[in-house]
Amino acid sequence: MSHHIVQVEDLKYSYPDGTPALRGVSFRITHGEAVAIVGANGAGKSTLLLHLNGTIQPSAGTVRVGDYPITKATLNDVRRTVGMIFQNPDDQLFMPTAGDDVAFGPLNLGLPPEEVGARVDAALTQVGALHLRERPPYRLSGGEKRAVAIATVLAMHPSILVMDEPSSNLDPRARRMLIEQLKSFQHTKIIATHDLDLVLDVCPRTIIMLQGQVVADGRTSEVFTDLPLLERCHLEQPLCWSGRGR
Amino acid sequence: MSNIQGSLLDLGVMDQLARIDSPVHRLDPRAKILATLALIVAAVSFERHQIAALLPLMVFPIALGALGRIPAGIILRKLLLALPFVLFVGLFNPLFDRETVLRLGGIGISGGWLSFLSIMLRSALTLGTALVLLAVTGIPAIGAGLEKLGAPRAFVVQLLFLYRYLFVLGEEALRMTRARSQRSFNGRGTGLKATASLLGNLMLRTLDRAERIYTAMKARGFNGEVRLRRTLKITAADLAFTAGWSGFFVAARLWNLPRLLGDLVGGVAR
Numbered sequence: 191m192s193h194h195i196v197q198v199e200d201l202k203y204s205y206p207d208g209t210p211a212l213r214g215v216s217f218r219i220t221h222g223e224a225v226a227i228v229g230a231n232g233a234g235k236s237t238l239l240l241h242l243n244g245t246i247q248p249s250a251g252t253v254r255v256g257d258y259p260i261t262k263a264t265l266n267d268v269r270r271t272v273g274m275i276f277q278n279p280d281d282q283l284f285m286p287t288a289g290d291d292v293a294f295g296p297l298n299l300g301l302p303p304e305e306v307g308a309r310v311d312a313a314l315t316q317v318g319a320l321h322l323r324e325r326p327p328y329r330l331s332g333g334e335k336r337a338v339a340i341a342t343v344l345a346m347h348p349s350i351l352v353m354d355e356p357s358s359n360l361d362p363r364a365r366r367m368l369i370e371q372l373k374s375f376q377h378t379k380i381i382a383t384h385d386l387d388l389v390l391d392v393c394p395r396t397i398i399m400l401q402g403q404v405v406a407d408g409r410t411s412e413v414f415t416d417l418p419l420l421e422r423c424h425l426e427q428p429l430c431w432s433g434r435g436r
Numbered sequence: 437m438s439n440i441q442g443s444l445l446d447l448g449v450m451d452q453l454a455r456i457d458s459p460v461h462r463l464d465p466r467a468k469i470l471a472t473l474a475l476i477v478a479a480v481s482f483e484r485h486q487i488a489a490l491l492p493l494m495v496f497p498i499a500l501g502a503l504g505r506i507p508a509g510i511i512l513r514k515l516l517l518a519l520p521f522v523l524f525v526g527l528f529n530p531l532f533d534r535e536t537v538l539r540l541g542g543i544g545i546s547g548g549w550l551s552f553l554s555i556m557l558r559s560a561l562t563l564g565t566a567l568v569l570l571a572v573t574g575i576p577a578i579g580a581g582l583e584k585l586g587a588p589r590a591f592v593v594q595l596l597f598l599y600r601y602l603f604v605l606g607e608e609a610l611r612m613t614r615a616r617s618q619r620s621f622n623g624r625g626t627g628l629k630a631t632a633s634l635l636g637n638l639m640l641r642t643l644d645r646a647e648r649i650y651t652a653m654k655a656r657g658f659n660g661e662v663r664l665r666r667t668l669k670i671t672a673a674d675l676a677f678t679a680g681w682s683g684f685f686v687a688a689r690l691w692n693l694p695r696l697l698g699d700l701v702g703g704v705a706r
Contacts, residue, residue, distance in 0.1 A: 274655040281651075281652050284653065294658075294663075295657055297663040299657055303667070307665075326451065346656060
């Protein structure tokens with residue numbers, strides 16, 4: 191199945207004001223992989239993610255999802271395949287209740303009401319948030335918002351999950367629950383994060399970005415042992431490796 | 437600062453009230469919306485000097501609120517907030533219309549004063565009813581009801597978004613004013629200039645957020661049409677509710693009920 195492959199080739203992007211954000215990024219992620227994208231603030235992680243479902247069109251280079259290059263014509267298929275979870279759940283939860291929000295995507299896919307209802311319940315159950323279904327988003331805690339935001343994407347049955355900083359602003363327990371959930375998902379996962387301990391738990395492969403370029407791409411356990419590289423990229427070894435951990 | 441927080445809490449209170457389980461809460465939102473609209477039309481169609489004839493209409497919001505177990509204090513407090521604006525609308529009536537139309541115990545009352553009072557009463561009546569409707573229905577259900585009644589979708593979606601992001605925007609404004617007052621001393625830094633740039637900043641942030649939300653919507657297949665999931669079912673009780681109250685409003689509009697009552701009581705006494 192070439193279905194769930196994400197292939198990025200020599201991707202370049204400059205902001206409208208001319209500042210380059212991506213300067214030739216290439217990688218290939220295959221079915222079922224879990225890949226972390228790490229790097230300093232402003233390294234281009236979020237910009238890269240926005241290319242993966244066609245929110246931003248590249249200045250040069252291509253992004254292929256499955257068998258399609260991302261173009262205007264394939265955008266709908268791509269967005270059905272790639273589930274994007276944004277950094278701030280408040281931007282992602284815009285409907286009156288959590289249940290309505292999870293139903294938003296499936297309804298847009300044109301599914302019949304019974305199927306939508308079943309998917310809403312299944313997705314909320316999967317993130318342990320079924321009891322929040324009728325709650326308005328502003329009555330959810332940070333961790334609950336994050337869980338519901340993930341459910342909104344799961345309900346569309348994507349094959350690839352793309353997440354921007356999924357563990358930001360979570361308390362330790364909510365973060366732990368998130369990590370357990372991420373590990374249980376069978377999807378191809380692409381996670382941009384500063385949380386290197388999460389990377390260690392969830393992603394066997396890590397891509398390090400620096401100033402719009404890929405400077406390392408390999409097994410997480412190896413990438414994180416290259417101390418000079420980490421230093422150059424404003425990164426540190428995962429906390430659990432330092433001191434008592436190791 | 438505490439004002440922002442207060443109003444947000446207040447909004448939250450209205451939302452909580454909408455979650456009470458009572459016979460009027462269970463009514464279909466369309467039934468309640470239509471009855472409220474009927475009341476508003478009836479109230480504004482009265483002749484401009486009418487006061488007494490308007491009074492029977494007050495039965496509706498009072499009954500609705502009482503059956504829905506809505507504390508009157510909350511509604512009245514919100515009403516007081518709105519009335520100053522109405523005051524300005526009617527303020528000049530007594531100056532322009534000085535013709536005496538009514539004599540009470542030898543004191544002449546001008547048409548201007550009567551219409552002024554009538555405006556105040558109508559406003560309190562219609563606003564109060566709208567607030568009670570909100571408290572016994574909730575915005576999401578009102579949105580669904582409006583949509584099913586054929587209101588333009590763009591309007592309904594706008595309403596739902598406004599409601600959703602009022603809280604987010606309010607909290608953002610609260611954080612910003614807090615940050616400002618931490619560094620303002622002796623009134624310096626709270627002036628018009630700082631406030632203007634704070635508001636400008638808030639607007640820019642809001643625009644940014646709107647763009648992020650739109651991105652998130654597109655990522656989940658949004659193509660210009662927001663589909664709502666709610667299914668509503670009209671029952672006989674809903675129909676009876678709307679028809680009964682609308683009938684009552686029409687009766688109150690056609691006949692001066694207090695006067696009829698007065699005549700009746702007077703007739704019996706004689």
